[in-house]
Amino acid sequence: MKIAIFGLSLSSSWGNGHATTYRALCRALHARGHEVVFLERDVPWYAAHRDFTSCDYCDLRLYSSLGDVDALRGEIEAADAVVLGSYVPEGVALAEKLLAFDVSPLAFYDIDTPVTLGKLSRGDHEYLTPDLVPRFDLYMSFSGGPALDTLTHEYGAVRARPLYCGVDVDHYRPLDVGKRWDLGYLGTYSPDRQPPLEALLIEPARRLPHMRFVVAGPQYPDDIAWPENVERIDHVGPADHPAFYSELRFALNVTRAEMVALGYSPSVRMFEAASCAAAIISDPWNGIETFFEPDREILLASTPEDVTSLLAGARVVDAAAVGAAGRRRILGDHSSARRAEQLEDWLAEARSRLSLTQARSAV
Incomplete structure (x- = not known):
C-alpha cells in the first residue's frame, strides 16, 4: 500500500x-x-x-x-x-x-x-x-x-x-555500558507530571544522598530545587536513548494526570525503556497490567517510601530479571x-x- x-x-x-x-x-x-x-x-x-x-x-x-x-x-x-x-x-x-x-x-x-x-x-x-x-x-x-x-x-x-x-526493538535494545545512575527519568517537563516526579525521584534522592539520580528532558523551570545527587540533562536524542536507559539501574515512568484518569494509556517512553531491558518503576494506573505484569515485568510505586525500599534493598527485587522480562514482553506484544x-x-x-x-x- x-x-x-x-x-x-x-x-x-x-x-x-x-x-x-x-x-x-x-x-x-x-x-x-x-x-x-x-x-x-x-x-x-x-x-x-x-x-x-x-x-x-x-x-x-x-x-x-x-x-x-x-x-x-x-x-x-x-x-x-x-x-x-x-x-x-x-x-x-x-x-x-x-x-x-x-x-x-x-x-x-x-x-x-x-x-x-x-x-x-x-x-x-x-x-x-x-x-x-x-x-x-x-x-x-x-x-x-x-x-x-x-x-x-x-x-x-x-x-x-x-x-x-x-518500539523499534532493533534500535531500542540493551547495551553493555555499565550502570551510571540508580534511578533515572527521561521526559519533557509537564506541570501535571512534576508532582509524581517529585514524589518518586526527587524526594527519594534527598533521602538517599549516596545514590545517583538523573532527569533528562527539556523545558524544566529554573526554580526547581534539584538535590545535589540529581544530574540534569537538557536533551537526549533518540540515537542515545538505548545507552541512557542501559545506564540506569532502575528507570522511572511517571504518567500525565489525564492519562492516569483515563487509564489504558501507556507512554512510548515506558515501552522504549522496557525494550532496553531497564527495570521500570512506574506510578500505577488503571489498565497497566494489560501491558506489563506487575512485580515480574514492571514495578509499581506510589510513594517515596515505595521507591526508596526498592533502591535501598528493603524490597528485594532482581532488577536485571525484571528488565529482561519487560524486554520479552515488548518483543512479543509491543514492537x-x-x-x-x-x-x-x-x-x-x-x-x-x-x-x-x-x-x-x-x-
Missing part, C-alpha cells in the same frame, strides 16, 4: 514523543513493503531542533501552509490510505480539506487520546472537533479500554480501534512490527466496509 501520514513531527524529537512513535511505525511499514509519505508542517520550533530532513524508510515532505497541501492533492488522492495525526497544526482545517479530497479510507491517529477527550469536553478544538470524529473512516487511539467506548458512544466514532505506541501489522488490519477492515457500503449504495 501507499500510505500518506500527516503527523506532528517525524524530523524532530525535541519536546515531543510523536517523532519516535512515527519513526518506529514508518520504519516497520517500510520493512513490510509499504510506501509511506510523511507530511510534516514546517514550523520554527522543530526546524531549529531537527534530527534529520530525510530518511531511507519514508518520503518526508515538509510543507509550509495548507495551500501547499492543495498542490499535493493528486499525490494524496493516489494513496491507498491517508492518516491524520493529533496535534497537527491547523488540524481541523486540514481534516476538512482531506475530507473534501477523494480519499478513502481517511483515518485519524490519536497519539494524545486522554488530552483529546479532555479538550473536546471543554470545547477546546485545537486540532479536532466533535463533528469531525464520526466523519473519519477509522479512529485509531493510543488509549484503549473506556476511551474506545467514549469515542464510539459519545462522539460517534465509526470504528474506534486501539493502536498503542510501538513497531506488531503495530504495523495492526495498522494493516485496521485499514483493511475500513477499506472492506467502505467497499461494502459503496456496493450497497450502487444497488
Whole structure:
C-alpha cells in the first residue's frame, strides 16, 4: 500500500514523543513493503531542533501552509490510505480539506487520546472537533479500554480501534555500558507530571544522598530545587536513548494526570525503556497490567517510601530479571512490527466496509 501520514513531527524529537512513535511505525511499514509519505508542517520550533530532513524508510515532505497541501492533492488522492495525526497544526482545517479530497479510507491517529477527550469536553478544538470524529473512516487511539467506548458512544466514532505506541526493538535494545545512575527519568517537563516526579525521584534522592539520580528532558523551570545527587540533562536524542536507559539501574515512568484518569494509556517512553531491558518503576494506573505484569515485568510505586525500599534493598527485587522480562514482553506484544501489522488490519477492515457500503449504495 501507499500510505500518506500527516503527523506532528517525524524530523524532530525535541519536546515531543510523536517523532519516535512515527519513526518506529514508518520504519516497520517500510520493512513490510509499504510506501509511506510523511507530511510534516514546517514550523520554527522543530526546524531549529531537527534530527534529520530525510530518511531511507519514508518520503518526508515538509510543507509550509495548507495551500501547499492543495498542490499535493493528486499525490494524496493516489494513496491507498491517508492518516491524520493529533496535534497537527491547523488540524481541523486540514481534516476538512482531506475530507473534501477523494480519499478513502481517511483515518485519524490519536497519539494524545486522554488530552483529546479532555479538550473536546471543554470545547477546546485545537486540532479536532466533535463533528469531525464520526466523519473519519477509522479512529485509531493510543488509549484503549473506556476511551474506545467514549469515542464510539459519545462522539460517534465509526470504528474506534486501539493502536498503542510501538518500539523499534532493533534500535531500542540493551547495551553493555555499565550502570551510571540508580534511578533515572527521561521526559519533557509537564506541570501535571512534576508532582509524581517529585514524589518518586526527587524526594527519594534527598533521602538517599549516596545514590545517583538523573532527569533528562527539556523545558524544566529554573526554580526547581534539584538535590545535589540529581544530574540534569537538557536533551537526549533518540540515537542515545538505548545507552541512557542501559545506564540506569532502575528507570522511572511517571504518567500525565489525564492519562492516569483515563487509564489504558501507556507512554512510548515506558515501552522504549522496557525494550532496553531497564527495570521500570512506574506510578500505577488503571489498565497497566494489560501491558506489563506487575512485580515480574514492571514495578509499581506510589510513594517515596515505595521507591526508596526498592533502591535501598528493603524490597528485594532482581532488577536485571525484571528488565529482561519487560524486554520479552515488548518483543512479543509491543514492537513497531506488531503495530504495523495492526495498522494493516485496521485499514483493511475500513477499506472492506467502505467497499461494502459503496456496493450497497450502487444497488
